[in-house]
Every structure is written in structure tokens, then in C-alpha cells.
Amino acid sequence: MDIDFIELGKYCQAEYKASLNGKKNKYSKTIFVAIKEDNNILVSTTPHILAQAKKCILIHERSCLAITNWYSWYMVQFINEKGEVFVNRIDEEFELYTVAAGGFDNQELRLSANQVDFFSHRAPFENCIQSLWDLYIRLKKANTQTERKLIASLFKSNQKVLELEKLNQDFKYKTQLLECEKNMYKEMLDSIKELLNKNKEE
Known part of the structure; x- marks a missing residue:
């Protein structure tokens, strides 16, 4: 069965938006990452990019009010070739998530397995996804x-x-x-x- 990643991506985006209260948590954007059959990556802030996807990553961003300052927080979703959606996880072994490292304004995207971090990159994340995925492919082998x-x-x-x-x-x-x-x-x-x-x- 062919998976409509565009519709699935839109659905996940809408669900994430609906989960925010809009007062102290405001939706900012979603980064859509299309993973093609050859493991090359396409990145966009619009879901049309997922038309060429065999798998995809969604990085949802929200603005969160902490006392008097607004900070960016993220949630990562991975959609595999079967259309299964995972939160902060790529498979049974590898996790892909964001964490505040040393402060709210220092958000890092991390790839880990068995409590060992193999990759970390500070926001913005758009330019690091291809490197992250290349590393993941190597680590799996x-x-x-x-x-x-x-x-x-x-x-x-x-x-x-x-x-x-x-x-x-x-x-x-x-x-x-x-x-x-x-x-x-x-x-x-x-x-x-x-x-x-x-x-x-x-």
C-alpha cells in the first residue's frame, strides 16, 4: 500500500497544533523532512516536499512562555515506510529528540541509542538533517x-x-x-x- 506522506504529514501537523493552548504555547512552524529511497534528504516548511518521500521526519516548533520570556521548543516525529508514526524515536533502538542543553534558549537535536548520544546539533536544525541521517544509516550497519x-x-x-x-x-x-x-x-x-x-x- 502506498502511503500518502503529504496527507499524513498534514494530519500530524494539525494534531500538534490542536494540542497547544495558544496562551503560553503558540505554534510556530513544522519542518518537513522527506527521506527519499536513496536516503537523500529534502527539507521544507511546507508538506509538498513529502511527495517524494519513502520515510519522513517532522520537527514541530512552538513558542513557550517561561516566566517573562518566549523560547522555542520542539517535538520530533518519524514516519516510517509503513506509515507508522513515532514520537522522539526512529525505530525500536534509535531515539531522535530535542533537549534543552544548559538553558531554554539552547535546544539541541540528538540521535541516541541505548542511552548513548551519537549526534547533537544546536537549533536551527534544517542544515544538519542530511548529516544526521547519513550517520544513522552507518550506525545501523x-x-x-x-x-x-x-x-x-x-x-x-x-x-x-x-x-x-x-x-x-x-x-x-x-x-x-x-x-x-x-x-x-x-x-x-x-x-x-x-x-x-x-x-x-x-
Whole structure:
């Protein structure tokens, strides 16, 4: 039986909205994550993206009033290929959930199994889902907890390398912009000097 993930996603979104009282808990948005057959990820804040899904993740966001400040809180749902909906869980072993780490304004998305955290990422979550899912696929293939810890450690190191490479690219780009700006001002100054010299000669 083919699962209509769009309708199922809309239903879960509506149920989540209905569960909030609207006074101290206000609905913000839902991140729809389509997991395709090849395990590539599509992310959107509208459910149309689920048309290509074989599985999906929904990350519901609400604004919650704590004393006098509003903070973002999340609920994670996973819908498998059978259309079964799980809350804060991918399967019988792996959990996918959010937690406040050190404060209400520091929400983290975590992937864990057997009380061991293998992945964590601070909000916003849109850009980390592909990495998280890639890691999950690798962890599922591991036979022992030791293998899983090693895979997660290597994965984290690789992500750090990618982050450093991006920072380096950003630095190079900014340096190029500054160099271009410097050359532009130099050309302007040269033009002004040339104009002043012409006026003196006249």
C-alpha cells in the first residue's frame, strides 16, 4: 500500500497544533523532512516536499512562555515506510529528540541509542538533517557498541574538518572582497589626485 506522506504529514501537523493552548504555547512552524529511497534528504516548511518521500521526519516548533520570556521548543516525529508514526524515536533502538542543553534558549537535536548520544546539533536544525541521517544509516550497519562509538567519533571529526574548511573559504572570500574594496578606493584616490593635478595646471 502506498502511503500518502503529504496527507499524513498534514494530519500530524494539525494534531500538534490542536494540542497547544495558544496562551503560553503558540505554534510556530513544522519542518518537513522527506527521506527519499536513496536516503537523500529534502527539507521544507511546507508538506509538498513529502511527495517524494519513502520515510519522513517532522520537527514541530512552538513558542513557550517561561516566566517573562518566549523560547522555542520542539517535538520530533518519524514516519516510517509503513506509515507508522513515532514520537522522539526512529525505530525500536534509535531515539531522535530535542533537549534543552544548559538553558531554554539552547535546544539541541540528538540521535541516541541505548542511552548513548551519537549526534547533537544546536537549533536551527534544517542544515544538519542530511548529516544526521547519513550517520544513522552507518550506525545501523555496525554490529557492536564499540563500532558505533568509533563511527560517531570519526563522523564528528569529519564534520569538524568540513566546518574548518568552510571557515577557511569564508575567510578567503572576505579577504578577496577587502582586497577588491581596497583597489577600488585606490583607483578613486588616483582619479581624484589626477583631477586635482589637472586643475592646478590650468
